Amino acid sequence: MKVTIKSWNAIAQWRWDTGKADQDDADEEDVCGICRVAYEGCCPACKMPGDDCPLIWGECSHVFHMHCLLKWIGTGQSKQQCPMDRRPWVTAERKVAPSNSS
Amino acid sequence: MTTTATPAVLAFVEDKWQEAFSNLNHHQPGISGLMTLSKAWKIAADFLRPRPLSQPRPKYNPVEVKMAFDVLGQTRLLYTVLENFLDDMHQQEYLIKHEVEEYMSKYEETDDPRIIAQLVNRLVEWFNAWHPLAEYDSSSVPDLWLADSQDDAPKSLGHVVTDHFTVAFHTHIYSILPPSFSRGFKVLVASTLPISDDMSDNVKLDQSAWESFFALGLVERYESLIASVCYEHIEGYIRKTCEGKWSEKMLTGMREWMTKKMVPWMCLPYARGAKNSEEAGKMMSGVGSRFDYHVCKVLCDLRTSEIFDMIVDFPDSKPALEDLKECLHRVDQRSNLVSTLRKANKKRLLHPGADTKDILTQYVSIIKCLRVVDPPGVLLYKVADPIRRYLRDRPDTIRCIVADLVGDGENGTSLVDDNDPLVPLVSRDVEDYTDVTWEPEPLDAGPDFRANKPGDIVSTLVSIYESKDLFVKELQVLLAQRLLNVTDGNYEKERRNIEILKVRFGEAALQVCEVMLRDMTDSRRIDQHVQSQKPSLLHPIIISRHFWPTLQTGTFTLPSRLRAVQEEYAREYTAFKPDKKLVWLSHMGTVKIEVELQDRTLEVDVPPVSAAIVELFSERDRWSVDELIAQMGRIDRPSVSKGLLVLVDLGILKEEETDNYRLLEIAEEPSSEPGAVPASRSAISMDELPGAQTAQQQQAEQVRMYWKFIEGMLTNLGLLPLDRIQTMLKFAPGYDRSIEQLGMYMEAARREGLVVAKDGMWRLNR
Structure with a gap:
């Protein structure tokens, strides 16, 4: 018998690649430390998830919704610090190189 | 000692005697006055004496009779004559009695109302024969006076005699007539009613009959009976003409029929002696409005009993509903209507045998119908309550409503009228105090009645449930199902539906659906890009997981070839969107595969699980279910069995023994399973449709x-x-x-x- 695949209509979910090693999907999902909404959701100001409400990676390894963090940084009391560890916020260049092949 | 009358007493007695005597004697000499008197008495008594009909009253010289009465009048004996006459009548009663018995026994044998008519005529003959003043009409006897013994005030003898006679005669015949007479009389009266449509002259014929009825006092005595004949006739006619006829307004027709046919007839018993139509109209007005009320009541009762079927027939039954509305204005039967409809609903609608969709359709019709009947909506509120409570308990109500909202109605009968204006769902609980057209709530409105002013159907349906969140959730599931089954990339219909629903539910509530639609378009765009970079067989729909209903997750290990396709696509995707990765929902979707076997080549659409199984079978001809599970990793047994079943249906595999399958390189005669191939198609399509739903059921299963x-x-x-x-x-x-x-x-x-x-x-x- 010979089987040829002609076409395939599949369904997939997208996830942000937060750099953490592949964890079980069913496990407690990551939420933005500021708005407590899942990364794949959107920040309170947005309506569309995904590219319209991207994440921002800090060098301190913390990840937030970009809009949430920018809003935080915009306030005076933030002192330009990461809200999680109070280190000065430095946006990571581009997060860790794609590691999904492993 | 004996009592001796004193001379004074004796003188007094003698005086009195003389006075009485001379009175009787008319102050005539000797006893000639007495002679005249006795002659006059004889004439008068003989004149008055009731005789059998066979011996007609001999002709008397009216002058002589009158003189006799005058003489008697002068001696104040008229009253005694009258009493004598009434006594005679009593003695002669047996004559009538005999005859009545004859007629009645004949009637009881034949049940023919004509016999009653004959009897009535006969009684009238008796009446006329015995009437003391039969030869005179009342106007010609004002000069016969009866001096009242008490106060000497003269009274018209004519009337007194007639009155006494009539009363006595009536008393006699009533005592004679057996109970069966009233039955016969009823039939007789009913037979005079205008039955066919052109009876105008027939009615006139009956005038004499009615005169006889009056003469015998039957009209007064049987008034309620006559009325009931009337009522029954009206009822019968209305039932005959209106039953089941809902497509035109009947009430006006019925009223016309009343004025044309019934009123002329009713003039006979109810407007006797009316000289012109105006006078008759006056006399009839009380009776007329009573009968008009009856017309309304009968029609109302009829329509009330038919209400359920009328609602089923809506909108064809609209005229009948308008009739009902008009009748309800006249007759206060609203509570009756409510209880009837509630009973009918309970019996015919709110039971497990009825489809939810049908219940909803009927509910919508009820809403529409009762809005015609009672615009303020009090009736509706009372009737709808049990239906709404029942619907709330049905698990698939929301699904039905939502399916209808998105225009999923298979047979095109949508609950929601397209003409209904799109109104946002807003709850206005507070009365608008500046409303100039404000009207108080109707009298029979309960304390918890709330007029739902905007009142379009959809908001009424949605308000069955306390919150609209449930709807949005269900809508989401339904939309997911539909979107995932769209393969040609045409989401226009769904998009349109969502736009319409947005008006109702508000933009925010349907944000989720908006994201779902965008996921679809985004997926297409991404796919186009990926294909342009590196053509792939895979065309995935990439969804934002928080915005879709929970789908069947869980991945199983795909055989290498399929996995390679997947991984390659995922790599391309990550190259295109560097921050994102893909998580495959391997259970879902379809794979089009071409299977080349020794004797045939099949091109089929199968679920990925089946595709994976086929792939495994290409390595080896026989597999057991357990082996397959071991190969495919995290997969549950039902999923594998389902995947296998699809392939068995397609005739690719065969179950040799329980849980052991073999590849059919050479097709076997499908004799063992006739019609297997057509069944397969349906098996697949059935399988795919409830993708999201089964996922939900699985969740429930897991919580269980x-x-x-x-x-x-x-x-x-x-x-x-x-x-x-x-x-x-x-x-x-x-x-x-x-x-x-x-x-x-x-x-x-x-x-x-x-x-x-x-x-x-x-x-x-x-």
């Missing part, structure tokens, strides 16, 4: 595992709120459900009667 825990804690602790249950369940090993999922499960358990919820607290149903 924890039922023992829930049961235990509710037994120990009694009442618990949902979040307590959730926190406690978190201690259970491997529990990872959200509180919403738990809530859904508890709701399902409540429907099954396992638990009871009150004020947000749950307890076991014991």
Whole structure:
């Protein structure tokens, strides 16, 4: 018998690649430390998830919704610090190189 | 000692005697006065004496009779003559009695009302024969006076005699007539009614009959009987003409019929002696309005009894409903209508045998119909309450409503009228005090009645449930199902539906659906890009997981070839969107595969599980289910069995023995399973449709595992709120459900009667 695949209509979910090693999907999902909404959701100001409400990676390894963090940084009391560890916020260049092949 | 009368007493007695004597003697000399008197008495008594009909009253010289009466009048004996006459009548009564018995026994044998008519005529003959003043009409006897013995005030003898005679005669015949007479009389009266449509002259013929009825006092005596004949006739006519005829207004027709046919007839008993139509009209007005009321009442009763079927027939039955409205104005039968309709609904609609869709359709019709009948909506409110309560308990109500909202109606009969203006769902609980056209609520409105002013159908349906969130959730599931089954990339219909629903539910509520639609378009765009970079067989729909209903997750290990395709696509995707990666929902979707076997080549659409199984079979001809599961990793047995079944249906595999399958390189005669091939098609399509739904069911299934825990804690602790249950369940090993999922499960358990919820607290149903 010979089987040829002609076409395939599949369904997939997208996830942000937060750099953490592949964890079980069913496990407690990551939420933005500021708005407590899942990364794949959107920040309170947005309506569309995904590219319209991207994440921002800090060098301190913390990840937030970009809009949430920018809003935080915009306030005076933030002192330009990461809200999680109070280190000065430095946006990571581009997060860790794609590691999904492993 | 004997008593001796004193001379004074004796003188007094003698005086009196003389006076009486001379009075009788007319102050005539000798006894000639007495002679005249006795002659006059004889003439008068003989004149008056009731005789059998066979011996007609001899002709008397009226002058002589009159003189006789004059003489008697002068001696104040007229009253005695009258009494004598009434006595005679009593003695002669047997003559009539005899005849009446004859007629009645004949009637009882034949039941022919004509015999009653004959009897009546005969009685009239008797009446006329015995009437003391039969030869005179009342106007010609004003000069016969009867001096009243008490106060000497003269009274018209004519009237007194006639009155006394009539009363006496009536008394006699009533005492004679047997009870069966009233039955016969009723039939007789009924037979005079205008039955066919052109009876105008026939009515006139009956005039004499009615005169006889009056003469015998039958009209007064049987007034209620005549009225009931009338009522019955009206009722019969209306039932005959109007029953089941809902397509035109009947009330006006009925009223016309009343004026044309019934009123002329009714003039006879009710407007006797009216000189012109105006006078008759006056006399009839009381009776007329009573009968008009009856017309309305009968029609109202009829329509009330038919209401359920009328509602089924809506809008064809609209004229009948308008009739009903008009009748209800006249007759206060609203509560009757409500209870009838409620009873009918309970009996014919709200039972397990009725389809939810049908119940909804009927409910919508009820809404529309009762809005015609009663615009303020009080009736509707009262009738709708049980229906709404019932619908709330049906698990698939929301699904039905939502399916209809998105225009999923298979047979095109949508609950929602397209002409209905699109109105946002807003609840206006507060009265608008500046409203100039404000009207108080109707009298029979209950305290909890709330006029739903905007009142379009959809908002009424949605308001069956307390919150519209449920709808949005169900809508989401339905939309997911539809979107995932669209393969040609044409989402226009769905988009349109969502736009329409947005107007109703508000933009914010449907944000989720908006995201889902965008996911679809985005997927296409991404796919186009990926294909342009590196053509792939894979065309995935990439979804934002928080915005879709929970789908069947769980991945199994695809055979290498399929996995390679997947991984390659995922790499391309990550290259295109560097921050994102893909998680495949391997259970879902379809794979088009071409299977080349020794004797045939099949091109089929199968679910990925089946594709994976085929792939495995290409390595080896025989597999057992357990082996397949071992190969495919994390997969549950039902999924594998389903995948296998699809292939068996397609004639690719065969189950040799339980749980052992063999590849059919050479097709076997499908004799063992006739019609297997057509069945296969349906098996696949059936399988695909409820993708999202089955996922939900699976979730429920998984929560069910924890039922023992829930049961235990509710037994120990009694009442618990949902979040307590959730926190406690978190201690259970491997529990990872959200509180919403738990809530859904508890709701399902409540429907099954396992638990009871009150004020947000749950307890076991014991």
